[in-house]
Amino acid sequence: MPPLRSGVLGALDPTSDRAVFRQIADQVREAIDKGRFKEGDKLPSETELVEHYGVSRMTVRNSLSVFQGEGLVVSEHGKGVFVRPRPLVRRLASDRFARRHREQGKAAFTGETEAEAEAAGSRPEVDSLEIKEERPTRDMATRLGGPRRVLARRRRYLLDGRPVEFAASYLPLDLARNTPIAQPNPGPGGIYARLEELGHQLDHFNEELRARMPTPDETKTLRMASGIPVIHLIRTAYDTQGRALEVCDIVMAADAYVLSYQLPAT
Amino acid sequence: MPPLRSGVLGALDPTSDRAVFRQIADQVREAIDKGRFKEGDKLPSETELVEHYGVSRMTVRNSLSVFQGEGLVVSEHGKGVFVRPRPLVRRLASDRFARRHREQGKAAFTGETEAEAEAAGSRPEVDSLEIKEERPTRDMATRLGGPRRVLARRRRYLLDGRPVEFAASYLPLDLARNTPIAQPNPGPGGIYARLEELGHQLDHFNEELRARMPTPDETKTLRMASGIPVIHLIRTAYDTQGRALEVCDIVMAADAYVLSYQLPAT
DNA sequence: CAGTGGTCTAGACCACTGC
DNA sequence: CAGTGGTCTAGACCACTGT
Numbered sequence: 001m002p003p004l005r006s007g008v009l010g011a012l013d014p015t016s017d018r019a020v021f022r023q024i025a026d027q028v029r030e031a032i033d034k035g036r037f038k039e040g041d042k043l044p045s046e047t048e049l050v051e052h053y054g055v056s057r058m059t060v061r062n063s064l065s066v067f068q069g070e071g072l073v074v075s076e077h078g079k080g081v082f083v084r085p086r087p088l089v090r091r092l093a094s095d096r097f098a099r100r101h102r103e104q105g106k107a108a109f110t111g112e113t114e115a116e117a118e119a120a121g122s123r124p125e126v127d128s129l130e131i132k133e134e135r136p137t138r139d140m141a142t143r144l145g146g147p148r149r150v151l152a153r154r155r156r157y158l159l160d161g162r163p164v165e166f167a168a169s170y171l172p173l174d175l176a177r178n179t180p181i182a183q184p185n186p187g188p189g190g191i192y193a194r195l196e197e198l199g200h201q202l203d204h205f206n207e208e209l210r211a212r213m214p215t216p217d218e219t220k221t222l223r224m225a226s227g228i229p230v231i232h233l234i235r236t237a238y239d240t241q242g243r244a245l246e247v248c249d250i251v252m253a254a255d256a257y258v259l260s261y262q263l264p265a266t
Numbered sequence: 267m268p269p270l271r272s273g274v275l276g277a278l279d280p281t282s283d284r285a286v287f288r289q290i291a292d293q294v295r296e297a298i299d300k301g302r303f304k305e306g307d308k309l310p311s312e313t314e315l316v317e318h319y320g321v322s323r324m325t326v327r328n329s330l331s332v333f334q335g336e337g338l339v340v341s342e343h344g345k346g347v348f349v350r351p352r353p354l355v356r357r358l359a360s361d362r363f364a365r366r367h368r369e370q371g372k373a374a375f376t377g378e379t380e381a382e383a384e385a386a387g388s389r390p391e392v393d394s395l396e397i398k399e400e401r402p403t404r405d406m407a408t409r410l411g412g413p414r415r416v417l418a419r420r421r422r423y424l425l426d427g428r429p430v431e432f433a434a435s436y437l438p439l440d441l442a443r444n445t446p447i448a449q450p451n452p453g454p455g456g457i458y459a460r461l462e463e464l465g466h467q468l469d470h471f472n473e474e475l476r477a478r479m480p481t482p483d484e485t486k487t488l489r490m491a492s493g494i495p496v497i498h499l500i501r502t503a504y505d506t507q508g509r510a511l512e513v514c515d516i517v518m519a520a521d522a523y524v525l526s527y528q529l530p531a532t
Numbered sequence: 533c534a535g536t537g538g539t540c541t542a543g544a545c546c547a548c549t550g551c
Numbered sequence: 552c553a554g555t556g557g558t559c560t561a562g563a564c565c566a567c568t569g570t
Protein backbone atom coordinates (compact mmCIF):
# COMPACT_ATOMS: atom_id res chain seq x y z
CA MET A 1 0.00 0.00 0.00
CA PRO A 2 1.58 3.27 -1.11
CA PRO A 3 1.82 6.09 1.43
CA LEU A 4 -0.71 8.88 1.18
CA ARG A 5 0.29 11.57 -1.28
CA SER A 6 1.91 14.11 1.01
CA GLY A 7 0.34 17.52 1.22
CA VAL A 8 -3.07 16.42 0.04
CA LEU A 9 -4.45 15.95 3.52
CA GLY A 10 -3.27 17.79 6.62
CA ALA A 11 -3.23 16.97 10.30
CA LEU A 12 -5.91 17.13 12.98
CA ASP A 13 -6.16 19.99 15.41
CA PRO A 14 -6.46 18.33 18.82
CA THR A 15 -7.32 21.67 20.44
CA SER A 16 -10.30 22.18 18.15
CA ASP A 17 -13.84 21.74 19.40
CA ARG A 18 -14.79 20.37 16.02
CA ALA A 19 -15.33 16.62 16.10
CA VAL A 20 -12.49 14.58 14.66
CA PHE A 21 -14.65 13.02 11.96
CA ARG A 22 -15.76 16.49 10.90
CA GLN A 23 -12.18 17.72 10.71
CA ILE A 24 -11.32 14.77 8.50
CA ALA A 25 -14.40 15.40 6.36
CA ASP A 26 -13.45 19.09 6.07
CA GLN A 27 -10.00 18.22 4.82
CA VAL A 28 -11.19 15.68 2.31
CA ARG A 29 -13.86 18.10 1.09
CA GLU A 30 -11.28 20.82 0.64
CA ALA A 31 -9.10 18.46 -1.34
CA ILE A 32 -12.03 17.64 -3.61
CA ASP A 33 -13.04 21.29 -3.97
CA LYS A 34 -9.51 22.28 -4.88
CA GLY A 35 -9.44 19.62 -7.53
CA ARG A 36 -6.83 17.42 -5.85
CA PHE A 37 -9.36 14.66 -6.22
CA LYS A 38 -11.32 14.95 -9.45
CA GLU A 39 -14.56 13.41 -10.63
CA GLY A 40 -14.18 9.65 -10.72
CA ASP A 41 -10.96 9.70 -8.69
CA LYS A 42 -10.53 7.19 -5.91
CA LEU A 43 -10.24 8.68 -2.46
CA PRO A 44 -7.64 7.31 -0.04
CA SER A 45 -8.85 3.98 1.33
CA GLU A 46 -10.24 3.76 4.82
CA THR A 47 -7.09 2.00 5.96
CA GLU A 48 -4.93 4.80 4.55
CA LEU A 49 -7.02 7.43 6.30
CA VAL A 50 -6.88 5.47 9.55
CA GLU A 51 -3.10 5.43 9.36
CA HIS A 52 -2.77 9.03 8.18
CA TYR A 53 -4.90 10.47 10.96
CA GLY A 54 -4.22 7.91 13.67
CA VAL A 55 -7.90 7.35 14.41
CA SER A 56 -10.10 4.30 14.47
CA ARG A 57 -11.77 3.00 11.38
CA MET A 58 -15.28 3.86 12.58
CA THR A 59 -14.24 7.48 12.83
CA VAL A 60 -12.99 7.46 9.26
CA ARG A 61 -16.15 5.77 8.06
CA ASN A 62 -18.17 8.38 9.89
CA SER A 63 -16.32 11.10 7.96
CA LEU A 64 -16.99 9.43 4.67
CA SER A 65 -20.65 8.95 5.49
CA VAL A 66 -20.95 12.73 5.57
CA PHE A 67 -20.12 12.79 1.87
CA GLN A 68 -22.43 9.89 1.14
CA GLY A 69 -25.29 11.96 2.52
CA GLU A 70 -24.35 14.86 0.28
CA GLY A 71 -24.08 12.70 -2.80
CA LEU A 72 -20.48 13.83 -3.21
CA VAL A 73 -18.95 10.36 -3.34
CA VAL A 74 -19.96 6.83 -4.22
CA SER A 75 -18.45 3.81 -2.56
CA GLU A 76 -17.96 0.56 -4.40
CA HIS A 77 -17.57 -2.55 -2.36
CA GLY A 78 -14.17 -4.13 -2.84
CA LYS A 79 -12.94 -1.24 -4.97
CA GLY A 80 -12.93 1.98 -3.03
CA VAL A 81 -14.66 5.30 -2.51
CA PHE A 82 -14.81 7.57 -5.53
CA VAL A 83 -15.64 11.20 -6.20
CA ARG A 84 -19.04 11.08 -7.82
CA PRO A 85 -18.91 11.80 -11.53
CA ARG A 86 -21.58 14.13 -12.79
CA PRO A 87 -24.05 12.13 -14.84
CA LEU A 88 -25.79 12.90 -18.09
CA VAL A 89 -28.49 15.47 -17.65
CA ARG A 90 -31.81 15.80 -19.42
CA ARG A 91 -33.08 19.31 -19.97
CA LEU A 92 -36.83 19.57 -19.89
CA ALA A 93 -38.10 22.75 -21.46
CA SER A 94 -41.55 24.06 -20.76
CA ASP A 95 -42.50 23.97 -24.44
CA ARG A 96 -41.97 20.22 -24.49
CA PHE A 97 -45.70 19.63 -24.85
CA ALA A 98 -46.23 22.19 -27.57
CA ARG A 99 -48.56 20.96 -30.28
CA ARG A 100 -45.90 21.40 -32.93
CA HIS A 101 -43.90 18.63 -31.26
CA ARG A 102 -46.87 16.31 -31.24
CA GLU A 103 -47.53 17.08 -34.87
CA GLN A 104 -43.99 16.10 -35.68
CA GLY A 105 -44.73 12.74 -34.11
CA LYS A 106 -42.49 13.13 -31.10
CA ALA A 107 -43.27 11.26 -27.92
CA ALA A 108 -42.70 12.89 -24.58
CA PHE A 109 -39.55 11.11 -23.53
CA THR A 110 -37.82 9.67 -26.52
CA GLY A 111 -38.70 12.48 -28.87
CA GLU A 112 -37.40 15.22 -26.71
CA THR A 113 -34.50 13.25 -25.41
CA GLU A 114 -33.38 12.56 -28.92
CA ALA A 115 -33.63 16.25 -29.57
CA GLU A 116 -31.97 17.55 -26.47
CA ALA A 117 -29.71 14.98 -24.95
CA GLU A 118 -28.70 12.55 -27.64
CA ALA A 119 -26.19 15.05 -28.85
CA ALA A 120 -24.45 14.37 -25.55
CA GLY A 121 -24.31 10.65 -26.35
CA SER A 122 -27.36 9.47 -24.44
CA ARG A 123 -29.49 6.49 -25.38
CA PRO A 124 -33.15 6.92 -24.38
CA GLU A 125 -35.14 3.77 -23.62
CA VAL A 126 -38.52 2.91 -22.19
CA ASP A 127 -38.86 -0.02 -19.87
CA SER A 128 -41.23 -2.17 -17.83
CA LEU A 129 -44.36 -0.78 -19.36
CA GLU A 130 -47.53 -1.73 -17.53
CA ILE A 131 -51.07 -0.86 -18.57
CA LYS A 132 -53.92 -1.59 -16.19
CA GLU A 133 -57.45 -0.59 -15.40
CA GLU A 134 -57.76 0.19 -11.71
CA ARG A 135 -59.39 2.22 -8.97
CA PRO A 136 -57.73 5.59 -8.54
CA THR A 137 -56.25 6.71 -5.27
CA ARG A 138 -58.15 9.42 -3.48
CA ASP A 139 -55.73 12.08 -4.62
CA MET A 140 -55.81 10.96 -8.26
CA ALA A 141 -59.58 10.78 -8.25
CA THR A 142 -59.75 14.36 -6.99
CA ARG A 143 -57.32 15.61 -9.60
CA LEU A 144 -59.22 13.84 -12.38
CA GLY A 145 -62.62 15.05 -11.31
CA GLY A 146 -63.75 11.90 -9.53
CA PRO A 147 -63.79 8.96 -11.97
CA ARG A 148 -64.51 5.58 -10.40
CA ARG A 149 -61.99 3.77 -12.53
CA VAL A 150 -58.92 4.86 -14.46
CA LEU A 151 -56.52 3.54 -17.04
CA ALA A 152 -53.01 3.50 -15.58
CA ARG A 153 -49.92 3.52 -17.79
CA ARG A 154 -46.72 2.93 -15.85
CA ARG A 155 -43.26 2.95 -17.34
CA ARG A 156 -39.65 3.54 -16.54
CA TYR A 157 -37.24 5.61 -18.56
CA LEU A 158 -33.56 4.92 -18.99
CA LEU A 159 -30.77 7.14 -20.20
CA ASP A 160 -27.60 5.43 -21.31
CA GLY A 161 -28.82 2.30 -19.55
CA ARG A 162 -29.39 4.11 -16.29
CA PRO A 163 -32.97 4.38 -14.92
CA VAL A 164 -33.68 8.07 -14.45
CA GLU A 165 -37.46 8.39 -14.28
CA PHE A 166 -40.53 6.44 -13.30
CA ALA A 167 -43.86 7.70 -14.49
CA ALA A 168 -47.50 6.70 -14.10
CA SER A 169 -50.25 8.23 -16.22
CA TYR A 170 -53.86 8.03 -15.15
CA LEU A 171 -56.82 8.71 -17.43
CA PRO A 172 -60.53 8.39 -16.75
CA LEU A 173 -61.45 4.97 -18.06
CA ASP A 174 -64.36 6.19 -20.20
CA LEU A 175 -61.92 8.35 -22.06
CA ALA A 176 -59.20 5.83 -22.71
CA ARG A 177 -60.81 2.39 -22.89
CA ASN A 178 -60.63 0.72 -26.30
CA THR A 179 -58.53 3.50 -27.76
CA PRO A 180 -54.90 3.51 -28.89
CA ILE A 181 -54.18 5.05 -25.48
CA ALA A 182 -54.72 1.63 -23.94
CA GLN A 183 -52.10 0.15 -26.27
CA PRO A 184 -48.47 -0.33 -25.23
CA ASN A 185 -47.37 1.91 -28.07
CA PRO A 186 -49.94 4.65 -28.55
CA GLY A 187 -48.30 5.82 -31.77
CA PRO A 188 -46.54 8.96 -32.97
CA GLY A 189 -46.89 12.00 -30.73
CA GLY A 190 -47.82 9.85 -27.72
CA ILE A 191 -51.09 9.79 -25.84
CA TYR A 192 -51.56 13.57 -26.08
CA ALA A 193 -51.72 13.31 -29.87
CA ARG A 194 -54.26 10.48 -29.52
CA LEU A 195 -56.37 12.49 -27.09
CA GLU A 196 -56.60 15.30 -29.60
CA GLU A 197 -57.52 12.88 -32.40
CA LEU A 198 -60.29 11.63 -30.17
CA GLY A 199 -61.69 15.14 -30.05
CA HIS A 200 -60.31 16.31 -26.74
CA GLN A 201 -58.59 19.56 -27.47
CA LEU A 202 -55.72 20.11 -25.06
CA ASP A 203 -55.62 23.54 -23.54
CA HIS A 204 -52.89 23.59 -20.93
CA PHE A 205 -50.92 21.55 -18.42
CA ASN A 206 -50.29 22.15 -14.79
CA GLU A 207 -47.11 20.82 -13.22
CA GLU A 208 -46.78 20.54 -9.46
CA LEU A 209 -43.27 20.02 -8.29
CA ARG A 210 -41.55 18.85 -5.11
CA ALA A 211 -38.11 17.56 -4.16
CA ARG A 212 -37.40 15.02 -1.43
CA MET A 213 -35.27 11.99 -0.66
CA PRO A 214 -36.38 8.79 -2.36
CA THR A 215 -38.42 6.13 -0.62
CA PRO A 216 -36.86 2.65 -0.42
CA ASP A 217 -39.04 1.59 -3.37
CA GLU A 218 -37.84 4.49 -5.48
CA THR A 219 -34.26 3.81 -4.46
CA LYS A 220 -34.69 0.34 -5.89
CA THR A 221 -36.51 1.11 -9.15
CA LEU A 222 -34.27 4.03 -10.00
CA ARG A 223 -31.12 2.38 -8.57
CA MET A 224 -30.50 5.63 -6.71
CA ALA A 225 -27.11 6.27 -5.18
CA SER A 226 -27.26 7.61 -1.65
CA GLY A 227 -27.36 11.35 -1.24
CA ILE A 228 -29.35 11.96 -4.44
CA PRO A 229 -32.87 13.41 -4.09
CA VAL A 230 -35.79 12.86 -6.41
CA ILE A 231 -37.93 15.43 -8.13
CA HIS A 232 -41.58 14.54 -7.82
CA LEU A 233 -43.70 16.07 -10.54
CA ILE A 234 -47.44 15.77 -10.92
CA ARG A 235 -48.72 16.96 -14.27
CA THR A 236 -52.38 17.43 -15.10
CA ALA A 237 -53.55 17.90 -18.67
CA TYR A 238 -56.68 20.00 -19.19
CA ASP A 239 -58.92 20.39 -22.20
CA THR A 240 -60.49 23.64 -23.32
CA GLN A 241 -63.49 23.06 -21.05
CA GLY A 242 -61.21 22.81 -18.04
CA ARG A 243 -61.70 19.09 -17.71
CA ALA A 244 -58.71 17.10 -16.47
CA LEU A 245 -57.94 14.50 -19.11
CA GLU A 246 -54.83 12.94 -17.63
CA VAL A 247 -52.68 13.07 -14.53
CA CYS A 248 -49.09 11.97 -14.80
CA ASP A 249 -47.15 11.20 -11.63
CA ILE A 250 -43.42 11.32 -12.25
CA VAL A 251 -40.43 10.59 -10.04
CA MET A 252 -37.07 11.62 -11.46
CA ALA A 253 -33.54 11.07 -10.22
CA ALA A 254 -32.67 14.67 -9.48
CA ASP A 255 -29.09 14.43 -10.64
CA ALA A 256 -30.25 13.52 -14.13
CA TYR A 257 -32.48 16.52 -14.72
CA VAL A 258 -32.63 20.23 -15.20
CA LEU A 259 -36.13 21.58 -15.63
CA SER A 260 -36.77 24.83 -17.39
CA TYR A 261 -39.97 26.84 -17.39
CA GLN A 262 -41.05 29.95 -19.20
CA LEU A 263 -43.35 32.30 -17.28
CA PRO A 264 -45.27 35.21 -18.74
CA ALA A 265 -44.68 38.60 -17.16
CA THR A 266 -48.13 39.81 -17.97
CA MET B 267 -37.15 3.23 31.74
CA PRO B 268 -40.45 1.68 30.68
CA PRO B 269 -40.31 -1.48 28.56
CA LEU B 270 -40.92 -1.10 24.85
CA ARG B 271 -44.60 -1.14 23.97
CA SER B 272 -45.14 -4.76 23.00
CA GLY B 273 -46.19 -5.52 19.47
CA VAL B 274 -44.85 -2.31 18.03
CA LEU B 275 -41.54 -3.79 17.02
CA GLY B 276 -40.93 -7.43 16.21
CA ALA B 277 -37.91 -9.70 16.41
CA LEU B 278 -34.92 -10.18 14.13
CA ASP B 279 -34.70 -13.02 11.67
CA PRO B 280 -31.26 -14.53 12.24
CA THR B 281 -31.59 -16.67 9.10
CA SER B 282 -32.15 -13.62 6.91
CA ASP B 283 -29.43 -12.33 4.62
CA ARG B 284 -30.59 -8.83 5.30
CA ALA B 285 -28.21 -6.93 7.54
CA VAL B 286 -29.37 -6.59 11.13
CA PHE B 287 -29.42 -2.80 11.01
CA ARG B 288 -31.60 -2.95 7.91
CA GLN B 289 -34.01 -5.34 9.57
CA ILE B 290 -34.32 -2.97 12.49
CA ALA B 291 -34.78 -0.03 10.12
CA ASP B 292 -37.44 -1.97 8.22
CA GLN B 293 -39.40 -2.62 11.40
CA VAL B 294 -39.20 0.94 12.62
CA ARG B 295 -40.20 2.21 9.20
CA GLU B 296 -43.19 -0.10 9.13
CA ALA B 297 -44.25 1.13 12.55
CA ILE B 298 -44.06 4.72 11.30
CA ASP B 299 -45.88 3.92 8.06
CA LYS B 300 -48.65 2.16 9.94
CA GLY B 301 -49.07 5.16 12.17
CA ARG B 302 -47.85 3.52 15.36
CA PHE B 303 -45.43 6.41 15.56
CA LYS B 304 -46.97 9.62 14.34
CA GLU B 305 -45.48 12.93 13.30
CA GLY B 306 -43.62 14.44 16.22
CA ASP B 307 -43.67 11.21 18.22
CA LYS B 308 -40.54 10.12 19.99
CA LEU B 309 -39.08 6.86 18.74
CA PRO B 310 -37.79 4.32 21.27
CA SER B 311 -34.45 5.48 22.62
CA GLU B 312 -31.25 3.88 21.42
CA THR B 313 -30.92 2.09 24.75
CA GLU B 314 -34.42 0.67 24.45
CA LEU B 315 -33.72 -0.56 20.93
CA VAL B 316 -30.42 -2.09 22.05
CA GLU B 317 -32.24 -4.03 24.73
CA HIS B 318 -35.22 -4.96 22.57
CA TYR B 319 -33.11 -6.37 19.75
CA GLY B 320 -30.09 -7.53 21.74
CA VAL B 321 -27.61 -5.78 19.48
CA SER B 322 -24.88 -3.27 20.08
CA ARG B 323 -25.57 0.42 20.18
CA MET B 324 -23.63 1.16 16.98
CA THR B 325 -25.92 -1.19 15.11
CA VAL B 326 -28.96 0.63 16.41
CA ARG B 327 -27.45 3.98 15.52
CA ASN B 328 -26.70 2.65 12.06
CA SER B 329 -30.40 1.80 11.64
CA LEU B 330 -31.48 5.23 12.72
CA SER B 331 -28.98 6.89 10.40
CA VAL B 332 -30.89 5.33 7.51
CA PHE B 333 -33.89 7.46 8.47
CA GLN B 334 -31.75 10.53 8.98
CA GLY B 335 -30.64 10.24 5.38
CA GLU B 336 -34.23 10.01 4.22
CA GLY B 337 -35.33 13.00 6.26
CA LEU B 338 -37.86 10.79 8.03
CA VAL B 339 -36.71 11.56 11.57
CA VAL B 340 -34.91 14.30 13.45
CA SER B 341 -32.74 13.62 16.44
CA GLU B 342 -32.45 16.09 19.29
CA HIS B 343 -29.46 15.80 21.52
CA GLY B 344 -30.46 14.92 25.07
CA LYS B 345 -34.11 14.49 24.13
CA GLY B 346 -34.55 11.70 21.66
CA VAL B 347 -35.25 10.83 18.06
CA PHE B 348 -38.56 12.04 16.67
CA VAL B 349 -40.66 11.37 13.61
CA ARG B 350 -40.19 14.45 11.47
CA PRO B 351 -43.27 16.68 11.47
CA ARG B 352 -44.26 18.01 8.09
CA PRO B 353 -43.46 21.71 7.97
CA LEU B 354 -45.39 24.61 6.57
CA VAL B 355 -45.30 24.67 2.81
CA ARG B 356 -45.23 27.61 0.44
CA ARG B 357 -46.99 27.13 -2.85
CA LEU B 358 -45.40 29.04 -5.68
CA ALA B 359 -47.71 29.43 -8.65
CA SER B 360 -46.39 30.26 -12.07
CA ASP B 361 -48.49 33.42 -12.27
CA ARG B 362 -46.68 34.82 -9.25
CA PHE B 363 -44.92 37.39 -11.41
CA ALA B 364 -48.01 38.47 -13.30
CA ARG B 365 -48.18 42.22 -13.78
CA ARG B 366 -51.47 42.42 -11.92
CA HIS B 367 -49.68 41.35 -8.76
CA ARG B 368 -47.04 44.02 -9.17
CA GLU B 369 -49.74 46.58 -9.81
CA GLN B 370 -51.35 45.62 -6.54
CA GLY B 371 -48.06 46.42 -4.86
CA LYS B 372 -47.18 42.88 -3.91
CA ALA B 373 -43.55 41.92 -3.48
CA ALA B 374 -42.34 38.54 -4.60
CA PHE B 375 -42.05 36.83 -1.26
CA THR B 376 -44.11 38.60 1.32
CA GLY B 377 -46.92 39.50 -1.03
CA GLU B 378 -47.51 36.08 -2.28
CA THR B 379 -46.82 34.40 0.97
CA GLU B 380 -49.40 36.53 2.60
CA ALA B 381 -51.78 35.52 -0.12
CA GLU B 382 -51.08 31.84 -0.22
CA ALA B 383 -49.63 30.63 3.01
CA GLU B 384 -50.66 32.99 5.74
CA ALA B 385 -53.98 31.25 5.85
CA ALA B 386 -52.00 28.34 7.22
CA GLY B 387 -50.61 30.50 10.01
CA SER B 388 -47.27 31.44 8.50
CA ARG B 389 -45.34 34.60 9.22
CA PRO B 390 -43.18 35.75 6.28
CA GLU B 391 -40.03 37.72 7.04
CA VAL B 392 -37.02 38.96 5.12
CA ASP B 393 -33.63 38.82 6.70
CA SER B 394 -29.93 39.64 6.34
CA LEU B 395 -30.36 41.86 3.34
CA GLU B 396 -27.14 42.74 1.56
CA ILE B 397 -26.76 45.05 -1.40
CA LYS B 398 -23.41 45.27 -3.15
CA GLU B 399 -21.83 46.22 -6.42
CA GLU B 400 -19.53 43.45 -7.59
CA ARG B 401 -18.00 41.53 -10.46
CA PRO B 402 -20.31 38.82 -11.71
CA THR B 403 -19.29 35.18 -11.82
CA ARG B 404 -18.67 33.76 -15.25
CA ASP B 405 -22.05 32.05 -15.29
CA MET B 406 -23.94 35.16 -14.18
CA ALA B 407 -22.14 37.32 -16.70
CA THR B 408 -23.17 34.94 -19.47
CA ARG B 409 -26.77 34.89 -18.37
CA LEU B 410 -26.90 38.68 -18.16
CA GLY B 411 -25.29 39.25 -21.52
CA GLY B 412 -21.79 40.05 -20.26
CA PRO B 413 -21.87 43.09 -17.97
CA ARG B 414 -18.56 43.89 -16.28
CA ARG B 415 -20.19 44.80 -12.98
CA VAL B 416 -23.52 43.97 -11.38
CA LEU B 417 -25.68 45.03 -8.50
CA ALA B 418 -26.21 42.09 -6.16
CA ARG B 419 -29.16 41.92 -3.79
CA ARG B 420 -28.90 39.05 -1.32
CA ARG B 421 -31.52 38.18 1.25
CA ARG B 422 -32.89 35.33 3.29
CA TYR B 423 -36.55 34.51 3.73
CA LEU B 424 -38.12 33.08 6.83
CA LEU B 425 -41.45 31.40 7.35
CA ASP B 426 -42.71 31.19 10.89
CA GLY B 427 -39.20 32.01 12.06
CA ARG B 428 -37.65 29.24 10.03
CA PRO B 429 -35.23 30.13 7.20
CA VAL B 430 -36.61 28.57 4.04
CA GLU B 431 -34.99 30.39 1.16
CA PHE B 432 -31.84 32.25 0.28
CA ALA B 433 -31.88 34.40 -2.83
CA ALA B 434 -29.40 36.56 -4.71
CA SER B 435 -30.52 38.90 -7.48
CA TYR B 436 -28.03 40.24 -10.00
CA LEU B 437 -28.69 43.19 -12.31
CA PRO B 438 -26.37 44.92 -14.77
CA LEU B 439 -24.98 47.86 -12.86
CA ASP B 440 -25.85 50.43 -15.53
CA LEU B 441 -29.46 49.43 -15.13
CA ALA B 442 -29.73 49.51 -11.37
CA ARG B 443 -27.23 52.04 -10.06
CA ASN B 444 -28.78 55.07 -8.40
CA THR B 445 -32.28 53.71 -8.73
CA PRO B 446 -34.71 52.49 -6.06
CA ILE B 447 -33.50 49.00 -7.01
CA ALA B 448 -30.28 49.74 -5.14
CA GLN B 449 -32.26 50.58 -2.02
CA PRO B 450 -32.91 48.04 0.75
CA ASN B 451 -36.63 48.43 0.26
CA PRO B 452 -37.33 48.99 -3.43
CA GLY B 453 -40.96 49.83 -2.76
CA PRO B 454 -44.34 48.29 -3.59
CA GLY B 455 -44.30 45.56 -6.22
CA GLY B 456 -40.59 44.91 -5.71
CA ILE B 457 -37.76 45.43 -8.16
CA TYR B 458 -39.79 44.20 -11.10
CA ALA B 459 -42.26 47.05 -10.62
CA ARG B 460 -39.30 49.48 -10.46
CA LEU B 461 -37.76 48.06 -13.62
CA GLU B 462 -40.98 48.71 -15.49
CA GLU B 463 -41.19 52.25 -14.12
CA LEU B 464 -37.67 52.80 -15.42
CA GLY B 465 -38.92 51.93 -18.88
CA HIS B 466 -37.85 48.30 -19.09
CA GLN B 467 -40.94 46.43 -20.11
CA LEU B 468 -40.84 42.90 -18.74
CA ASP B 469 -41.72 40.25 -21.27
CA HIS B 470 -41.14 36.87 -19.67
CA PHE B 471 -39.14 34.94 -17.11
CA ASN B 472 -37.21 31.74 -17.48
CA GLU B 473 -36.78 29.47 -14.49
CA GLU B 474 -34.14 26.77 -14.47
CA LEU B 475 -34.60 24.23 -11.76
CA ARG B 476 -32.50 21.56 -10.07
CA ALA B 477 -32.67 19.56 -6.85
CA ARG B 478 -29.67 18.37 -4.85
CA MET B 479 -28.40 17.99 -1.31
CA PRO B 480 -27.33 21.23 0.35
CA THR B 481 -23.71 22.31 0.60
CA PRO B 482 -22.34 22.84 4.15
CA ASP B 483 -22.85 26.59 3.67
CA GLU B 484 -26.47 26.14 2.69
CA THR B 485 -26.99 23.74 5.56
CA LYS B 486 -25.88 26.51 7.88
CA THR B 487 -27.78 29.47 6.41
CA LEU B 488 -30.98 27.54 6.01
CA ARG B 489 -30.51 25.53 9.22
CA MET B 490 -31.27 22.43 7.18
CA ALA B 491 -32.08 19.19 8.93
CA SER B 492 -30.27 16.19 7.50
CA GLY B 493 -32.02 14.32 4.75
CA ILE B 494 -33.69 17.39 3.26
CA PRO B 495 -32.68 18.44 -0.26
CA VAL B 496 -32.67 21.94 -1.67
CA ILE B 497 -34.35 23.20 -4.80
CA HIS B 498 -32.00 25.39 -6.77
CA LEU B 499 -33.80 27.81 -9.04
CA ILE B 500 -32.22 30.29 -11.42
CA ARG B 501 -34.67 32.82 -12.78
CA THR B 502 -33.87 35.21 -15.60
CA ALA B 503 -36.11 38.18 -16.36
CA TYR B 504 -36.24 39.35 -19.99
CA ASP B 505 -37.55 42.54 -21.51
CA THR B 506 -39.44 42.76 -24.78
CA GLN B 507 -36.18 43.08 -26.72
CA GLY B 508 -34.96 39.81 -25.26
CA ARG B 509 -32.42 41.51 -23.03
CA ALA B 510 -31.80 39.85 -19.65
CA LEU B 511 -32.57 42.44 -16.98
CA GLU B 512 -32.06 40.35 -13.87
CA VAL B 513 -30.92 36.92 -12.79
CA CYS B 514 -32.10 35.60 -9.46
CA ASP B 515 -30.32 32.64 -7.92
CA ILE B 516 -32.50 30.96 -5.31
CA VAL B 517 -31.88 28.08 -2.94
CA MET B 518 -34.96 26.75 -1.15
CA ALA B 519 -35.37 24.17 1.58
CA ALA B 520 -37.23 21.57 -0.43
CA ASP B 521 -39.52 20.51 2.38
CA ALA B 522 -40.96 24.02 2.57
CA TYR B 523 -42.02 24.35 -1.06
CA VAL B 524 -44.34 23.12 -3.71
CA LEU B 525 -43.83 24.76 -7.09
CA SER B 526 -46.57 24.92 -9.62
CA TYR B 527 -46.26 25.80 -13.29
CA GLN B 528 -48.76 26.28 -16.04
CA LEU B 529 -47.69 25.18 -19.52
CA PRO B 530 -49.47 25.97 -22.75
CA ALA B 531 -50.50 23.01 -24.89
CA THR B 532 -50.17 24.97 -28.09
C1' DC C 533 -29.62 13.63 38.90
C1' DA C 534 -30.82 10.02 35.22
C1' DG C 535 -31.71 9.60 30.47
C1' DT C 536 -30.76 11.01 26.00
C1' DG C 537 -27.97 11.24 21.74
C1' DG C 538 -22.78 12.42 19.97
C1' DT C 539 -18.27 10.80 19.53
C1' DC C 540 -14.60 7.47 19.64
C1' DT C 541 -11.80 3.13 20.30
C1' DA C 542 -9.88 -1.45 19.04
C1' DG C 543 -10.82 -4.97 17.78
C1' DA C 544 -13.56 -8.89 14.63
C1' DC C 545 -15.47 -11.40 10.59
C1' DC C 546 -17.49 -10.99 6.15
C1' DA C 547 -18.22 -10.14 0.91
C1' DC C 548 -16.57 -8.20 -3.02
C1' DT C 549 -12.82 -6.83 -6.31
C1' DG C 550 -8.83 -7.47 -9.07
C1' DC C 551 -4.54 -9.64 -9.82
C1' DC D 552 -4.20 -13.79 -2.88
C1' DA D 553 -4.18 -8.94 -0.72
C1' DG D 554 -6.87 -4.90 -0.52
C1' DT D 555 -11.20 -2.90 -0.35
C1' DG D 556 -15.58 -1.52 1.89
C1' DG D 557 -19.81 -3.67 4.86
C1' DT D 558 -21.26 -5.18 9.20
C1' DC D 559 -20.99 -5.81 14.10
C1' DT D 560 -19.38 -5.93 19.06
C1' DA D 561 -18.60 -4.11 23.79
C1' DG D 562 -17.10 -1.11 25.78
C1' DA D 563 -15.88 4.34 26.96
C1' DC D 564 -16.46 9.37 27.83
C1' DC D 565 -18.86 13.42 26.56
C1' DA D 566 -22.64 17.16 26.03
C1' DC D 567 -27.23 18.18 26.27
C1' DT D 568 -31.98 17.79 28.30
C1' DG D 569 -35.25 17.53 31.75
C1' DT D 570 -36.56 17.00 36.76
